[in-house]
Amino acid sequence: MQVKPNELIILTNQKSQFKIFFSPEMEFSCHKGSIKFGKILHYGELVFTNKNEYFLVVHPNSSDKMFKVNRSTTIVYPKDLGMLIIELGINSGSKIVEIGTGSGASTFTLANIVGEKGKIDTIDINQEKQEKGRKNFARHSKFQNTEWHIKDLTQEKLDTPAADAVFIDIPEAYNLIKSIRCLLKDGHPIGILCPSFEQVKITANALNEAGFTRIRCQELLERKIFVRKNSTRPADMMHAHTAFYIFAEKVADKDLESVLKLGIRQTIE
Ligand SMILES: C[S@@+](CC[C@H](N)C(=O)[O-])C[C@H]1O[C@@H](n2cnc3c(N)ncnc32)[C@H](O)[C@@H]1O
Numbered sequence: 171m172q173v174k175p176n177e178l179i180i181l182t183n184q185k186s187q188f189k190i191f192f193s194p195e196m197e198f199s200c201h202k203g204s205i206k207f208g209k210i211l212h213y214g215e216l217v218f219t220n221k222n223e224y225f226l227v228v229h230p231n232s233s234d235k236m237f238k239v240n241r242s243t244t245i246v247y248p249k250d251l252g253m254l255i256i257e258l259g260i261n262s263g264s265k266i267v268e269i270g271t272g273s274g275a276s277t278f279t280l281a282n283i284v285g286e287k288g289k290i291d292t293i294d295i296n297q298e299k300q301e302k303g304r305k306n307f308a309r310h311s312k313f314q315n316t317e318w319h320i321k322d323l324t325q326e327k328l329d330t331p332a333a334d335a336v337f338i339d340i341p342e343a344y345n346l347i348k349s350i351r352c353l354l355k356d357g358h359p360i361g362i363l364c365p366s367f368e369q370v371k372i373t374a375n376a377l378n379e380a381g382f383t384r385i386r387c388q389e390l391l392e393r394k395i396f397v398r399k400n401s402t403r404p405a406d407m408m409h410a411h412t413a414f415y416i417f418a419e420k421v422a423d424k425d426l427e428s429v430l431k432l433g434i435r436q437t438i439e
Contacts, residue, residue, distance in 0.1 A: 173192045173212065176192065177192050189230065242303075246276040257415070262284060263288045265331070268337045324349055343364070347380045351380055359419050383421050387416045388414070389415065391410045393405065
């Protein structure tokens with residue numbers, strides 16, 4: 171498959187890798203020498219530097235794309251987004267509300283999964299940050315399935331049909347939980363990124379009071395393994411704590427009062 175201009179490519183020689191946006195006119199330089207690409211480049215092929223060192227051209231995965239964004243904010247870690255996609259049941263065709271566009275790393279990855287039949291409504295209070303997110307989106311997604319909103323949902327309403335899932339990645343998400351209930355279909359999931367134990371407690375309480383059930387919190391630790399001849403072992407550094415994630419499902423409005431009156435235990439272990 172031919173690489174198109176402006177596409178992200180990975181140049182790898184097994185020991186190191188470089189992530190670059192391909193342009194036929196460009197000259198790429200590194201400690202192994204320089205490469206003039208020319209017009210035609212294919213995924214999977216070998217290219218050689220002027221010092222006769224080789225690189226393989228490979229296609230980027232979602233994690234490569236996320237780490238390559240021009241950041242104006244922290245981004246969701248790919249390992250965490252994987253968990254979020256499973257817990258929120260996100261598929262081709264899903265309709266999602268995302269609060270906190272930021273650098274757009276989670277927005278374009280979700281948009282690439284839900285595809286042309288799905289939809290993302292992404293909201294930020296900060297226009298400048300969302301603009302950067304939109305630029306990153308344009309580089310990493312071909313879909314026109316995302317609507318961009320500048321709003322403070324504690325003060326304003328979002329006029330959109332109830333979504334299959336809501337994802338919140340903003341500081342102090344607990345302030346928003348009551349007001350965004352109406353954005354989610356009954357019985358459907360919400361996922362919230364929490365940076366600290368303190369926020370986990372406040373957020374879980376807020377979910378409980380706002381009529382959510384099956385409230386659970388989890389984090390993922392990612393340990394890479396160096397696969398080497400005669401010395402395969404875990405890496406000495408790892409992406410351990412990046413964030414906690416709280417998940418829950420929405421109780422229908424008609425049963426909200428009964429659930430609160432019954433004092434049903436709404437967290438699970
Ligand atoms: C950590 S960033 C989101 C990063 C994004 N998930 C990514 O992977 O690139 C948080 C964003 O939330 C926005 N934000 C903060 N408070 C907000 C609020 N009340 N409503 C909407 N967005 C808010 C900030 O402006 C910031 O852009």
